[in-house]
Amino acid sequence: MLTGIRKILPLFLLFFPLCANSSDKKLKIEIFEPIEINGIKQWVLIRGNDESKPVLLYLHGGPGQSLIPFAYKATDKLVNDFIVVYWDQRGAGLSFDEKIPEKTMTIDQFIEDTKSVTEFLKNKFKKEKIYLLGHSWGSTLGTLVVQKYPEDYYAYIGVGQVVNSMEQERAGINWLKSKIEKEGNREELNMIPTMKSHNFANRDLLRKYGGAVHNISNDEVVMIMKNSPYSPEKYTNDLYRDGLYFAMNLHVQVRKIDFFKTVPELKIPVYFFLGKYDYVTPTEPVVRYFNMLKCPKKKIIWFDKSAHRMDIEEPDKFQQEILKIAK
DSSP: OHHHHHHHOOOTTOOSOOOOOOOOOOOSEEEEEEEEETTEEEEEEEEESOTTSOEEEEEOOTTTOOOGGGHHHHTTTGGGTSEEEEEOOTTSGGGOOTTSOGGGOSHHHHHHHHHHHHHHHHHHTTOSOEEEEEETHHHHHHHHHHHHOGGGEEEEEEESOOSBHHHHHHHHHHHHHHHHHHHOOHHHHTTHHHHHHHTOOOHHHHHHTTSSOOSSOHHHHHHHHHTOSSOTTTSOHHHHHHHHHHTHHHHHHHTTOBHHHHOSBOSSOEEEEEETTOTTTTHHHHHHHHHHOBOSOEEEEEETTOSSOHHHHSHHHHHHHHHHHHO
16 A cells, blocks of 8 residues: 555655745744754744734645745735744654654654644743644644644634545545546546556646646746745755655555544634635535534635645735634
């Protein structure tokens, strides 16, 4: 199973080597450094303009795929109303280290790492609670974290929410099949049986047909990464590849996730940000899960121009909706 996934696992939303840099308006809070989390040095980017504002911890996807190069674009306005924290999780981005024990690459360990980062932020900024946002794989992690430690969080925001990985992969494959039959070629059509046998929708084809990003081009995504002021020369294809493959065991664990059975209730408000064209984490199962989920307050926010990356496809709306949640 693991070998099969590794063979077909493309570098999901990964693009070309980064080399450029750019200037950014000076922030009053701007910390980009490693901290020790459960015995492992892991990098955090903390941005904001006022220590009295609430903290938002942003969990990236993958597993193993840092979003730090996108932070300046996705949260350029939000830093005025939040202290926004991006974290390169264990083995991802600048936190990659081949010396990290492979046995620690488990969902349970990542839950405890998230708890430790949360405690660090609460202590540093003297907060009783913080907000938690999880994107893609980060939504798997975020859901499990707020299930176990609800007392630490005001609300949870799931972006490109995972609810049942196997079902969502099947939905992605079926969508790709219909697109390829209408618009594709014989070579792509011949890839469908392999996708079905591994139950894994090819990410290259999802990108091509607009199921990964819809409102912007792949070239625009490349430029966002190149123009990042946060070490673009370090966030290379090789670094992403290392993180993705190092987190391979997590991919296998995520495929067993079924929140319909294991997380029927959460103790805090829940918000799902769903892209109309998202076929990395197709939305129909998410809506069904939302309807059965018990929690104090819940809401779906639709992004009608976006696929899986509404943070950079519709960044203004993305930030405005987070601000509404806090207010």
